[in-house]
Amino acid sequence: MSELDAVRDAGAAGAPDPLCFVLMPFGRKSDVTGATIDFDAVYRELIAPAVRAADLEPLRADEEVTGGIVHKPMFERLILCEFAVADLTFANANVFYELGVRHAVRPYSTVLLFAAGTRLPFDVELDRGIPYALTPTGAPADLDAARRRLSERLMAARDASVDSPVFQLIEGFPEIDRLKTDVFRDQVRYSTMWKERLERARRQGLQAVRAAERELGDLRNVEAGILVDVYLSYRAVNGHEEMVSLAARLPRPLARTPLVREQLGFALNRLGRREEAERVLLALIGERGPSSETYGLLGRVYKDMWSDAREAGEELLAEGLLEKAVEAYLAGFEADWRDAYPGINAVSLMEFQEPPDPRREQLLPVVAYAVDRRLDSGQSDYWDHATRLELAVLAKDEAATRRALGRALAMVRENWEPESTAGNLRLIREARSRRGDDVPWAEAAEQELLRRAGRSSAG
Template sequence: MPFGTKSDGMGGTVNFDKVYHQIIKPAIEQAGLEPLRADEEVIGGFIHKPMFERLILCEYAVADLTAANANVFYELGVRHAVRPWSTVMLFAQGGRLPFDIAPIRTLPYQLDPVGNPSAAETDQSALTALLNEARRTAGEHERGPIDSPLYQIVEGYPAIDHTKTDVFRNKVAYSEAIKKKLAEARTQGLAAVQEVAVTLGDLSNQEAGVLIDLLLSYRAVNSWTSMTELVERMPRPLADTALIQEQYGFALNRAGRGQDAERVLTDLVKRRGPSSETLGILGRVYKDQWEAALVKGDRRVANALLDKAITTYLWGFEADWRDAYPGINAVTLMSMKDNIDPRQQQLLPVVRYAVERKVSAGTPDYWDYATLLELAVLADDEIAADQYLGLAFTTAYDSFAPTTTARNLRLIRESKERRGESKNWIQELEAELLAKANPPAKANGNS
């Protein structure tokens, strides 16, 4: 783990010494083990020698993955390469784990706003339980459950037959060919994507990159049911990653299964902690439920769902201020209330700053310009809105994206009209966006 107070990579800090002394060390002792941390060793000579000895020889290891510290991940890789089991991982709740680690069981712990443990006793008990479980299973089976992904996934590791290298080369070439076919199929519609999917055969034999590409291809052609069915057929380690579960929740909601989507996304937040992406999608679930309640005329339920959607989007924005998506949705929905939420004026410049920083970094996408478009519409800036609409159309986007933006502009326009403001120019922007969306014939009926 890192030592001292370090950046968490999201604008805050973590006091790793307090994490060690208040959570990790007492948890290890409570499990009947002896804690050993590198900076507590008073030893001369080349520091890497005792480090490698510890990683290889210690019966149990605890790794804190918070902030994706390079040294920690290197040492974790060494550990996983030589020890099939007995490595326990944890991270500060609210951070996002890198994709390669996301499928592995990892314990989140809680910090206060200044980076100190905020639920030390609870987190200590949870870590002790994991260590006790590792000790119990090791005692029963003379080894613990395999937790190293190398030993879990790579058949025969570490004694790999040299002939597998030829198989590997063939798989790489095959995967690249499939990805090119999917890229072409996305431009032709659902039927073309399905034709490529049929050629894949048993999904358990496909590499993760191909399956993710197929999932996003279904998303690009608005085939929500195909997305959900694909996730349900994926190998569990891949299906359980945050990326796939987020897309699963997204697709379930678009397929009209809002309650299932809510269950998937709230469970992901519990397991992985809050993130702007997960909460942005969950906010959309509540946003859709709010509109459905309005259509039914159930005003009381609609008001409660509107507040729930705003709270969820705000939670997502606070999880990562750099991601403007949940922020713009929060301020847009604040306009929908009978009396505009007073927090809107405080948040508008923060959301603008977040998206402008992303644009200035040189990597703007459709959603960045769509966010600036919505901000311009909220500010009644017709000239800027027209400019950002044009910029949005110059970027690559999935077919559902313009429809989503048109819907948001409609909500803003209708809220302004309820307050007696006529905004025909906004309606013209909506029409342009809808004209850019794929025609219904290219969708699968669930869009």
């Protein structure tokens, strides 16, 4: 079994059930013929049990419609939930509107059903809906067969067969691959007032970010962009306990996005809860597949475990953990060669091995090329310049180190960033010193980074 296969198996074992959003009317409803259906019974007795039997978690839509306008949280659930079931009985206008949104953004994983005898509009007649029988009182009948059909259809939907008529009929129709919550704060579009409010709070510190969160009230009614910014604002002020707490209180569709789960792993690791962080990240990899970001965070967990073992004097354990960290970073770099971050970490950790891993000589030019392309794109961030800095130190190029250091210092967004880079440079310096390969000027770069982070080496 390969390293990647082992990680996937380990992660899948701990992965939570995917969410299935249920679009349907509520309560007892009647049509123009006088036929009445108890939709709450349909959900309780038919849909929810069938969804759970398919190893999914049902999430029923709240009645969040005023004046015919669907609220933003409803849109977010329609877009973010991995699966959906839509009951089209009585051609409810809200349900059809929500189904249209779903079909426009999700090419597959939406299952339709309806009460037997329902005449569906032409636009959805081509879809393979599932009929269900009713008792004279409007409750679902023949439950075992109906549940089985719905569960089977939901399990088949895992195979990613296109069921959206938009994606079926329009070749090349664009799919939303990275959802709005899967981008960082500077790419999220939402209320300017709240964006400025949280920028001020980050400058003021942890208590101010806590106060801003309290102003939000019920998180279920807050749009995803604001919640993501609050979450990342806690990260910026080292509010790692608050990140873990907020992640547990976010609406489930948002809490299950890769961004939130990756940053939860980050926060748990910062709190020293390394095994929990490892489980969160392995579960995400097992469910979503390899990602440079997720593997990069997992590599950091193993790197910190390695550091813990070294401090405890457990040298053999430390050697094994260092190897795991290298392999995790390598898997991240191989998942996306354009992302130099896991690549530079793999190369740096290879420098710490005794003897140094010979693969680093092959990787160094590849990592350098990847970061140069990012720098040339005009879309670089702190980590790109920090990568160029570490490459210069590894190459023992003092002039290049000085240039890269100045640019990295100018790009710092959060204090923990230069602190992290300083830690990497210190480890490189110490590893070389043990081999009698001292580079006196390298320590000055560490001190500059720590000063930018608001710390001294003694602190």
